[in-house]
Amino acid sequence: QWIYLNGDFVAKEDAKISVYDHGFLYGDGIFEGIRIYDGNIFRLKEHLDRLYDSAKSIQLDIPLTYEEMQEAVVETVRRNELRNGYIRLVVSRGPGDLGLDPRRCPKAFVIIIVEQLAIYPEEAYRNGLVSISVSPRRNIPDALNPKIKSLNYLNNILVKLQANLAGVGEAIMLNAQGYVAEGSSDNIFIVKKGVVYTPPCWVGALEGITRGAIIELCGKLGYPLREEPFTLHDVYTADEVFFTGTAAEVIAVREVDGRTIGAGKAGPITTHLLEEFRKIVTVDGVQ
């Protein structure tokens, strides 16, 4: 396995970063998770757009142009000879001193890792996940703006810890006002009376690439889609609930906080969206 480390390709065992890297010391950096489906890097452009936007927002100078970054990703995939897998692209502030001042970090550090992906078993897509709502709140826009895909994931880790404790795969995070925001690493959708709802990102959700693809598919397939804030009550009483994310794709939820959702398995619209999503993943991207 070859890891892209700031311009070099190194073996996994030799892929190391400085203990002075501010990505490590302060979570000062950004990242992307991207899928490769049958040699197609799904929506690479959208992921790179989000990466460069995140960088701009935190005044991080990515030492590669957009084209060089695209080429670095493609080359890392090629070297690893993986036709299906997952890409983790990280840009950290780079090595500095122990103070948190980013001016002490002369050059950002770029890492690209490509590997196999452990995904949910196919059975989970048919039967749906059990989920819970958790107490950590999705931060509201300032430093931890959900639009910035930063290396500060402690809040999401707290969500994951509660999910682990309850023995569930993904959990539902609310924002400070109590509106449903997203999962620990997935966006959330509900379906009621044929209408598909997802929280607008300003409620406290990452502008997920999968979320965007599902919104587009709803348009194409004729499902009315509303970006509207909603509460746990709306989740409990929905006909269908599903999460979307690069790793999870479109995964149904059959139970939330002990309430059975709809028929207690993947609903028809969720199933249809997953089917159609799996048709576009091999074509809509960079080959």
Ligand code: PMP
């Ligand atoms: N929300 C959060 C907090 C995430 O980290 C992710 C990415 N794993 C998502 C949503 C889903 O976004 P995407 O579809 O771009 O993977």
